[in-house]
Amino acid sequence: MSDIIRRDPRTEWIARNRLHPLYESVINANAGEVRGPTGLLRKNPHKVGFIGPNGIKRIDRLKGNGQGAGAVGRGKSSANEPVLALHQIEAPDFYIMVAPDLVGGRLTSHDKDVLGLAHKLCRTYEADERDQGRSSQGAVVAVCFGEMKEESLDLAGVDRLIHLQNDVFEGFAPEARLEAVAQIEQMYQPKHWLFPDSIHGGADLGSRLSARLGERPAVQAWQVDTQNTVCRGASSSIDITRATPRILLLLEECGDAIDETRHEAKALDVDAVEVSAVNIVDHGLMDVDPNAIPLAEAEFILSAGNGIHNWEQFHDAAKALGATEGASRVAVDDGFMPRFRQVGATGTWVTARVYVAVGISGAIQHMQGIGQCDKVVAINTDSGCDMVKRAALSVIGDSEEILEELVKIVNAHKGQVSPEGETLEKGSEHAA
Amino acid sequence: MQPNVISLVSIGRHPQSGRARRSEQDGRALELGLKLSGSHLQVAHAGAYDSTFSGSAEETVLRQYAGMGLKQMTVLKQSSDADVIPSLSHYLESQSAQVVLLGVRAESGESSGMVPYLLAESLGWPIVSRVADIVSIENGEAEVLLALPRGQRRSVTVTLPFIATVDNAAPEPRQTAYGPGQRAQFNAVDTPEVLDELRINWVEAPAKPRPKRLKVIKAKTAAERFKAATAKAQGGSGKVMKNESAQEKAQAIFDLLIEEKVIR
Ligand SMILES: Cc1cc2nc3c(=O)[nH]c(=O)nc-3n(C[C@H](O)[C@H](O)[C@H](O)COP(=O)(O)OP(=O)(O)OC[C@H]3O[C@@H](n4cnc5c(N)ncnc54)[C@H](O)[C@@H]3O)c2cc1C
Numbered sequence: 001m002s003d004i005i006r007r008d009p010r011t012e013w014i015a016r017n018r019l020h021p022l023y024e025s026v027i028n029a030n031a032g033e034v035r036g037p038t039g040l041l042r043k044n045p046h047k048v049g050f051i052g053p054n055g056i057k058r059i060d061r062l063k064g065n066g067q068g069a070g071a072v073g074r075g076k077s078s079a080n081e082p083v084l085a086l087h088q089i090e091a092p093d094f095y096i097m098v099a100p101d102l103v104g105g106r107l108t109s110h111d112k113d114v115l116g117l118a119h120k121l122c123r124t125y126e127a128d129e130r131d132q133g134r135s136s137q138g139a140v141v142a143v144c145f146g147e148m149k150e151e152s153l154d155l156a157g158v159d160r161l162i163h164l165q166n167d168v169f170e171g172f173a174p175e176a177r178l179e180a181v182a183q184i185e186q187m188y189q190p191k192h193w194l195f196p197d198s199i200h201g202g203a204d205l206g207s208r209l210s211a212r213l214g215e216r217p218a219v220q221a222w223q224v225d226t227q228n229t230v231c232r233g234a235s236s237s238i239d240i241t242r243a244t245p246r247i248l249l250l251l252e253e254c255g256d257a258i259d260e261t262r263h264e265a266k267a268l269d270v271d272a273v274e275v276s277a278v279n280i281v282d283h284g285l286m287d288v289d290p291n292a293i294p295l296a297e298a299e300f301i302l303s304a305g306n307g308i309h310n311w312e313q314f315h316d317a318a319k320a321l322g323a324t325e326g327a328s329r330v331a332v333d334d335g336f337m338p339r340f341r342q343v344g345a346t347g348t349w350v351t352a353r354v355y356v357a358v359g360i361s362g363a364i365q366h367m368q369g370i371g372q373c374d375k376v377v378a379i380n381t382d383s384g385c386d387m388v389k390r391a392a393l394s395v396i397g398d399s400e401e402i403l404e405e406l407v408k409i410v411n412a413h414k415g416q417v418s419p420e421g422e423t424l425e426k427g428s429e430h431a432a
Numbered sequence: 433m434q435p436n437v438i439s440l441v442s443i444g445r446h447p448q449s450g451r452a453r454r455s456e457q458d459g460r461a462l463e464l465g466l467k468l469s470g471s472h473l474q475v476a477h478a479g480a481y482d483s484t485f486s487g488s489a490e491e492t493v494l495r496q497y498a499g500m501g502l503k504q505m506t507v508l509k510q511s512s513d514a515d516v517i518p519s520l521s522h523y524l525e526s527q528s529a530q531v532v533l534l535g536v537r538a539e540s541g542e543s544s545g546m547v548p549y550l551l552a553e554s555l556g557w558p559i560v561s562r563v564a565d566i567v568s569i570e571n572g573e574a575e576v577l578l579a580l581p582r583g584q585r586r587s588v589t590v591t592l593p594f595i596a597t598v599d600n601a602a603p604e605p606r607q608t609a610y611g612p613g614q615r616a617q618f619n620a621v622d623t624p625e626v627l628d629e630l631r632i633n634w635v636e637a638p639a640k641p642r643p644k645r646l647k648v649i650k651a652k653t654a655a656e657r658f659k660a661a662t663a664k665a666q667g668g669s670g671k672v673m674k675n676e677s678a679q680e681k682a683q684a685i686f687d688l689l690i691e692e693k694v695i696r
Contacts, residue, residue, distance in 0.1 A: 104693065172578070172586055175558070199581050204561050207546055211553035216630055219544035222642060232639060235445055235539040241635040253645050279558035279591045285696070286577065286585040293583035300694035321695060354694050356685070375692060376670075377685055383674060393688055394672045395681040405682030410695065413686070 087261045089159055092139035095190040096122055099181065100142055101200035104353060105149035106374075107156050110196045110252045115140060115157040117224060117255025118194050124226045125191065138191065141268060143184060145169040145177055153265040157258035160268040168275050172282040174201075176275045178208045183273050185213065197221070197249035206249045217247035222254050290324040295341060298324035301352040301373075303343055305366075306330040307359015307380060310400050314358070317403045320410045326350065328360045344369035359399045362387030379403070435569045435592070438474045438529040439465035440520065441497050443490055444539040452489040454496040457535025459605030461598040462500055465533050466606075468566060471503070476523060478508040478516040481620045499613025500606055508623045513631065517547065519623035521554045530593045531574065536562060542631070545597070552595045560590055562599040 014020045015027060036042045049059035096118045100111035107115075122138040129136040139159040146169055153161060162184060168176040185193070195206030197220055210217040223230035229244040232251070290298065302318045303326035304311075318325045327337035329344060343350055345365040355373040360366060362378075362385055370376065370390075378391035379399050388394040395402055439462045444455030465473040477494055485491055498505050508519045524532055537545040552559035564579035567587075574594065578586040579601035590596075651657040673681050689695045 172588060199562070203545065207549040207561075208559075210546065211549035214553075217544065217546070219542070219546070231542075233542045233544075233636070235447060235537070235543055237445065237447070237450065237639055239637050239639050240542065241637070242633070253642070279594070280560060281589045283587040283589065285580075286587050288583060288585055297582045299582045299584070300689075321689070323694070354689065354692050375688065377688060379685075383672060388670070388672060390670075392670045393684060394670055395685060396672065396674045397678055397681055401678045402682050402685075405678045406685055409682055409686045413690075413695070 084155070084260060084262045087159070087263050089137050089139045089264065092160070093136035094125065094138045095141050095160070095188050096138060096192045096194065097141050097143055097184065097188070097190040098194045099202065099205055100144060101196055101198055101202050102144055102146070102148065102150070103200050105147045107150050108200070109257070110198055112156050112257035113253055113255050114194050114196050114250050115142070116257045117250060118192070119157050119258060120255055121192060121224070121226055128226070141190070143181060145180070154262050155258070157261070157263050158265045159263045161265050162268050162270055164270070164273070171284065174204055174208060175278050175280055176273070177205055178212060179275050180270070180273045181205065181209050182212055184270055185209070187270060191246070193247045195249050197251055203249055206247060210247045213247070215247055216245055217249055218242065218245050219249045220251050221248050222251040224248060224250070224254060290318070290322050293324055295324060295326060295343070295348045296350055298350065298352055300324065300354045301326045301343070301350055302356045302358065303327060303360060304331050304337065304358055305360030307399050308336070311336050313400060313403055317407050320407045323356065328366050357387050357391070358403065360387050361385045362390060434469050434472050436528060436530045437465045437469040437472070437533065438476060438524060438527060438531070439533045441475060441477050441494070442535070442538045442540070443479065443493050452493050454493055454605070454608065455535055455539045457537070457598055457600060459497070460600070460602040461533035461535055462497060463605040464566060464598055464602055466501060468531065468569065473502070474506065474527065475502055476506040476508060478510045478519050480512055481507045481509045481618070494618070495613040495616065496608045498616035499608030499610060501612065502616050504617040504619060506619045506621055508621050510623070510625055513628055515626045515628040517550045517554060518626050520547070521551050522623055523621065524551065524555060531566070531569070532595045534595070534597050536597045536599060548595050548597050557593050557595055558590055559595040560588060561597045563596045564599055564601040566596070
């Protein structure tokens, strides 16, 4: 198109005449930004809004977020949901290894922080190289053991994935895992090894690797860049500033989790790992009395609300399932459960992985307490209640009936598994 | 046969006052050692032992450990900025220890928790961390209960000799008795001393409070921010079972529990 500005006398004429039937369309045709003589952005208040059906001018201040627009808007947004940019690496020049905890086969928030930090380090190294006129690209590698249920590895920032899924790595196998990471170390010579400094095994594996390589790690590190690391020491009473070592055991919130890019999560091969003589043999998890575990720590909670009428049966069900008992405030106020079992704003804030709410409506005070739970199961007669909206699985029906069936199934399962013994061990091995 | 158990103890630090004290986990390690081998338990500490020792805070703390029922205690002479690994591993080897008990992390110094791992590596022994209890020691094997998060326990067997770090889930240490503690003997042992060179370059400062992470809401319009602040549980994401039989519903719950591995 030519750059010559052409005047259109007819539109100018219409634009001067506010009563012209085409006035609206001409004025709105090039409704770009208008700058005043001083360069300030000017809004034309006459152009804002539209005339409603009854002839009154309406201004939509919801910017398309309103109820009415919602139906249309939502359909549109799912169609062109912004796809996050894919961070691609053809041939990595260096690697940063991260060994996430994968509690229950999923990345914890701690793992995601560590992955985020790995990317931060990676970017700094790349920028340093660029300053010196070279180009190099690093890849963040997740070294995972055992079963994996995580589906969004790509969104958590995993460029490459080493997934070792052999029987020898299942359950508690620190020696086999050490052999594996030592071999990965030899094969790839990564720039850093990052471990979450956690009680889920990250600290243990990291310490083992450091001892094996004879390198001093930074432990309880919480502020890391490529030069310096700040760690907590002396039971968290001092900060130690030191040069960043190759092996880092990181505290929670050491970095920001990745949220604006997608990553490839491409598999990386490792040679078969040879595990020599094993000195530590795992015999699986022990049965502990679930009600002896503090409610805040319990992994599996069966919680009772006002919808429980047969308390005898509820306690039996909790016992059969091996679940820690919880309760809503109503159940506690009515005297069916002790006060320390209350879940919620004025009770305990629980962190269970699985929370089964039986006959609990899901008042906000109760929901606050279960904010950190992963999987919520609701058993309720009312399909419209808030608990059903929160739950991953909701079962609509009478609690008594369903608990009865559930106990039957569980008992049948136990009777079927226990005599063999073996299957029981297998299933339980990496439950923690 | 009584197993040859050695507990290693360090100087703890009271979290509020910062004063030297009996360390929580080392006390538990000693308690576990007493349970395993009673009066045969050997207890060692690597640290300063010179003219200033008597009457020092270290002595007071060591006597607190001794007050748990020890007649004597070994002190491996080391200066305060030494690397204790060579000295400890030399001592453990010379004593032909079978079970070595330590705390998970020291309460003072770097508290990296690396000492047990480095000892295990230099001696070539297996290490189990976060032990809640040692159930039995028989036929060159020990049955050990490990403390896991969420109050769970794992049972493992380890071949002797081995190193174990003791978790806070282990039984609490007994009260110390002042008199017996004062009467306990210290055997000072000369051991090789290696300076910890890396540590000299470190800068130590009182811990800064860590910034709290803010909940970042990436909302563009006021309406989106309002929604993020007041959002209620979203509907429609979960599976809802309405018309199936009670048996099918219970089965669905059961399958989920099995999948999540909370039922064994
Ligand atoms: C300041 C304040 C603090 C509070 N703190 C807490 C707190 O910390 N924790 C807490 O829990 N509450 C708390 N509450 C109370 C809270 O507001 C609710 O009143 C309470 O959580 C409701 O408990 P519920 O769901 O068990 O009972 P209800 O609301 O009565 O719900 C019972 C549910 O059971 C279902 N039901 C009924 N019969 C059956 C059946 N046969 N089978 C299956 N389902 C059935 C019903 O459909 C209903 O959904 C607080 C309230 C206030 C004002």
